[in-house]
Amino acid sequence: MKKMQLYILPVNNRVVFPYQTINIRIPETYQYDAKKFNSMIGVLPNLDPTLCKEKNIETIENFARYGTILKITSEDRTFYTFTAGYQKNHREVRYYGAFAFGRFKVIDFDKTSPYYIANVELISDEIPPEIEKAVKADNTISDFRNLAKTYVEIVCKPEAVPPKKQLIENEQSINKLVFSVANYLDVQPEVKQVILQVNEIKERIKEICKILQSKNDELKLANELEKKVKKEMSNESQSRQLILRQQPPQYEIGGFNVSPEDEMSQLEMQIKQKQLPENVFNAVMREFKRLKSIRSQNAETNVIRTYIDTVLELPWNETTQDTYDLKLAEEILHRDHSGLEKVKKRILEFLAVRSLKGNSKGTIICLCGPPGVGKTSLGKSIADSLGRKFERISLGGVRDEAEVRGHRRTYVGALPGVIIQALRKCQSKNPVILLDEIDKINRDYRGDPSSALLEVLDPNQNSTFTDHYLALPFDLSNVMFIATANQLDTIQGPLLDRMEVIQIPGYTLDEKKDIAHKYLIPKQIEENGINQSIIDLDKESVDLIIKAYTREAGVRQLERNIGSVCRSVAVKYSTHKQSHKDKPNLPEFQKVKITPDYVRDVLGIEIYDEEEIKDRINSPGIAVGMAYTAVGGKTLIIEASMSQGSGKINLTGQLGDVMKESVQTAIGWIKSNWQNIQFMMKDPDIFKAEKLFDNIDIHVHFPAAATPKDGPSAGITITTALLSLLSMRKIRSDIAMTGEITLKGLVLPVGGIKEKVLAAYANGIKTIILPYKNRKDTEDITPEIKKNIDFKFVKNIFEVLDIAFDEQEELSLRKAKFEADQMNKQSKL
Numbered sequence: 001m002k003k004m005q006l007y008i009l010p011v012n013n014r015v016v017f018p019y020q021t022i023n024i025r026i027p028e029t030y031q032y033d034a035k036k037f038n039s040m041i042g043v044l045p046n047l048d049p050t051l052c053k054e055k056n057i058e059t060i061e062n063f064a065r066y067g068t069i070l071k072i073t074s075e076d077r078t079f080y081t082f083t084a085g086y087q088k089n090h091r092e093v094r095y096y097g098a099f100a101f102g103r104f105k106v107i108d109f110d111k112t113s114p115y116y117i118a119n120v121e122l123i124s125d126e127i128p129p130e131i132e133k134a135v136k137a138d139n140t141i142s143d144f145r146n147l148a149k150t151y152v153e154i155v156c157k158p159e160a161v162p163p164k165k166q167l168i169e170n171e172q173s174i175n176k177l178v179f180s181v182a183n184y185l186d187v188q189p190e191v192k193q194v195i196l197q198v199n200e201i202k203e204r205i206k207e208i209c210k211i212l213q214s215k216n217d218e219l220k221l222a223n224e225l226e227k228k229v230k231k232e233m234s235n236e237s238q239s240r241q242l243i244l245r246q247q248p249p250q251y252e253i254g255g256f257n258v259s260p261e262d263e264m265s266q267l268e269m270q271i272k273q274k275q276l277p278e279n280v281f282n283a284v285m286r287e288f289k290r291l292k293s294i295r296s297q298n299a300e301t302n303v304i305r306t307y308i309d310t311v312l313e314l315p316w317n318e319t320t321q322d323t324y325d326l327k328l329a330e331e332i333l334h335r336d337h338s339g340l341e342k343v344k345k346r347i348l349e350f351l352a353v354r355s356l357k358g359n360s361k362g363t364i365i366c367l368c369g370p371p372g373v374g375k376t377s378l379g380k381s382i383a384d385s386l387g388r389k390f391e392r393i394s395l396g397g398v399r400d401e402a403e404v405r406g407h408r409r410t411y412v413g414a415l416p417g418v419i420i421q422a423l424r425k426c427q428s429k430n431p432v433i434l435l436d437e438i439d440k441i442n443r444d445y446r447g448d449p450s451s452a453l454l455e456v457l458d459p460n461q462n463s464t465f466t467d468h469y470l471a472l473p474f475d476l477s478n479v480m481f482i483a484t485a486n487q488l489d490t491i492q493g494p495l496l497d498r499m500e501v502i503q504i505p506g507y508t509l510d511e512k513k514d515i516a517h518k519y520l521i522p523k524q525i526e527e528n529g530i531n532q533s534i535i536d537l538d539k540e541s542v543d544l545i546i547k548a549y550t551r552e553a554g555v556r557q558l559e560r561n562i563g564s565v566c567r568s569v570a571v572k573y574s575t576h577k578q579s580h581k582d583k584p585n586l587p588e589f590q591k592v593k594i595t596p597d598y599v600r601d602v603l604g605i606e607i608y609d610e611e612e613i614k615d616r617i618n619s620p621g622i623a624v625g626m627a628y629t630a631v632g633g634k635t636l637i638i639e640a641s642m643s644q645g646s647g648k649i650n651l652t653g654q655l656g657d658v659m660k661e662s663v664q665t666a667i668g669w670i671k672s673n674w675q676n677i678q679f680m681m682k683d684p685d686i687f688k689a690e691k692l693f694d695n696i697d698i699h700v701h702f703p704a705a706a707t708p709k710d711g712p713s714a715g716i717t718i719t720t721a722l723l724s725l726l727s728m729r730k731i732r733s734d735i736a737m738t739g740e741i742t743l744k745g746l747v748l749p750v751g752g753i754k755e756k757v758l759a760a761y762a763n764g765i766k767t768i769i770l771p772y773k774n775r776k777d778t779e780d781i782t783p784e785i786k787k788n789i790d791f792k793f794v795k796n797i798f799e800v801l802d803i804a805f806d807e808q809e810e811l812s813l814r815k816a817k818f819e820a821d822q823m824n825k826q827s828k829l
């Protein structure tokens with residue numbers, strides 16, 4: 001074998017076969033001079049040493065031992081300029097065209113710096129005639145050609161197939177044929193190096209055939225599978241599932257099919273790329289190592305994988321930039337909500353303080369009011385005005401502490417709690433989270449969700465909120481929490497204490513009209529697929545919908561009713577369009593004018609009547625009270641009747657204990673003050689004071705009997721109704737009252753005044769009697785109500801009697817006479 005010295009060019013992960021023509025670029029630093037080295041150059045693959053060991057490739061350190069010798073056929077030089085500091089430098093780069101004409105084996109290196117010179121042994125690939133004959137005689141070559149043709153047909157780009165096929169079919173030199181096909185192979189460089197190192201032609205053919213065979217089988221199978229899948233499934237998602245099922249070792253990540261090893265390395269990359277806090281990173285890496293150590297797919301691996309995915313999906317560092325622009329916030333609040341001036345003002349103050357403090361720690365707002373007054377949508381507007389993401393968590397009916405704080409991972413099907421899930425959904429560390437219906441949280445044997453919320457809402461604790469599922473602290477101090485509630489009574493004291501309550505009592509008639517015209521009608525028109533040009537909802541009709549079809553504090557039912565009217569127009573419009581298609585000569589659709597009659601047609605018989613109370617207060621013993629419920633204020637008619645009997649007191653209408661006691665207190669006061677109120681009696685002879693209550697049975701009934709009622713605020717109404725019954729005097733039908741009564745006749749303040757006043761106003765009440773100490777609660781009642789309602793503040797029940805009855809003049813005269821008689825009696829004594 002011929003030995004020689006050769007200039008060596010190491011090439012990374014590339015194997016050049018003889019008969020290849022290639023272009024090479026040799027940097028100036030390699031000091032290659034074609035003349036000096038007889039236009040010869042040896043390329044030696046620089047391969048991964050571990051893979052080389054695995055595949056038995058002979059290497060000198062990282063270089064393979066077998067290379068290819070090239071003859072330079074052309075040379076080209078270019079200069080390019082580069083700047084280093086203020087200096088401009090020029091560098092020469094040389095490009096060479098070269099033809100590979102043989103193989104060599106490195107014996108040793110003579111020089112390794114600044115370039116490589118090796119002593120090599122040239123390997124002859126000349127095939128002895130008898131071997132060539134033998135190879136051609138059996139089917140080896142024809143089989144080789146067939147396999148190679150199939151391979152290029154499947155693998156190569158269509159335009160590259162014909163020239164390659166032509167070479168495979170026609171090439172007479174076995175060496176050229178075999179090395180060319182080896183060059184076409186799409187395999188790792190280490191595999192190509194093995195082929196290059198084989199000295200025996202038969203061996204080399206066998207090696208290449210093996211690769212061709214397995215590649216062809218693999219590709220054919222994949223093609224067949226794909227065809228089969230396409231045929232079986234027309235639906236894309238189904239076909240994806242089928243492919244996954246039929247190729248069990250493959251997994252799908254981010255739309256790519258990957259093997260389990262790839263999946264693991266992808267996951268590891270994801271963990272490393274996500275900038276997790278150190279403690280979180282360590283915890284996830286621990287889980288990742290556990291996952292890696294479990295080889296087979298089982299329930300445990302799924303649990304760990306889900307956990308890692310959950311942690312990676314959390315916004316550990318992602319935040320949105322706050323826009324503390326108060327003008328913009330004000331605009332957004334006005335844009336989305338009509339009225340609610342006091343609430344908006346309070347929200348703006350709240351935002352102003354936050355912007356000045358520079359952090360988001362501090363008070364938590366609780367918007368409290370009846371359904372449909374816009375609490376949820378206000379929360380959304382606050383998020384919009386701050387430029388933060390918005391998430392709503394419904395706490396209604398949450399009874400299990402684990403729903404807030406998550407289940408420990410030891411439980412089957414464990415999940416993080418609602419707070420962590422909300423953060424995962426909104427992908428921001430500082431969103432506005434609306435804790436909806438915080439008053440509907442229940443407590444039972446599964447724990448107390450309120451106490452978990454205490455931690456969430458406490459600015460001093462929530463920076464290290466630890467969900468049981470994650471078992472890692474998550475900083476909630478940047479989250480802005482807003483709670484909503486229908487009533488405050490059911491919220492636990494410590495929880496309520498952490499929040500600043502903003503009351504939204506409900507809307508007056510005028511406010512509802514305004515909301516309907518500005519917001520609800522345009523919204524419903526759009527939602528029902530029609531437009532302003534085909535419907536005209538006039539003021540009168542909207543008034544009718546509000547007065548006769550709704551009796552609510554908010555506007556939800558109103559919105560629904562407007563929706564029904566819009567839908568009826570949508571049906572008409574759609575039918576007309578259909579017929580217009582069939583008969584194009586039909587006239588254009590006429591704008592539908594919504595009149596009160598149209599409203600009645602769509603919504604049916606009127607449900608509420610403003611005169612209802614007047615009609616019901618038609619005899620002595622009936623008084624109108626005011627109640628405060630979770631759905632807002634309500635007027636409450638109390639009826640009392642008596643009959644001959646033995647002093648029994650019957651109470652009906654699902655009363656709670658406190659209300660029952662109010663009735664006892666009222667009767668107690670009447671009995672003990674009987675002498676002082678006798679002047680009221682229209683017929684004082686009918687009942688003799690001493691045995692009055694022994695001879696009659698009294699029945700007090702609270703209509704809407706199916707609704708449970710409780711509380712002390714009906715005290716003065718019950719007393720007035722009983723006095724009306726006994727004195728046979730009717731109570732004014734336009735008067736309503738609320739207040740607790742003591743045994744001594746004092747009137748004590750009660751809650752829910754604004755809501756009660758709104759309800760009374762909606763029911764056509766003109767005078768409202770309130771406890772004196774509730775004066776402050778009427779200060780911010782809207783001017784509309786103040787203008788139409790006469791408020792009377794009373795300190796004791798006698799003052800109520802001065803206001804509440806019909807024929808007030810006659811009663812005043814009687815009272816004056818009674819008082820004068822009393823004075824006379826006292827002076828005689």
Ligand SMILES: Nc1ncnc2c1ncn2[C@@H]1O[C@H](COP(=O)(O)OP(=O)(O)OP(=O)(O)O)[C@@H](O)[C@H]1O
Pocket residue numbers: 336337338339340369370371372373374375376377378484486515519554555556559
């Ligand atoms: N002042 C208002 N201006 C404009 N639209 C309003 C106003 N108040 C309520 N709405 C509309 O009424 C509908 C009901 O409001 P929302 O769902 O916010 O009520 P809510 O108070 O959260 O009720 P719930 O207590 O039942 O959750 C929404 O479409 C909302 O936009």
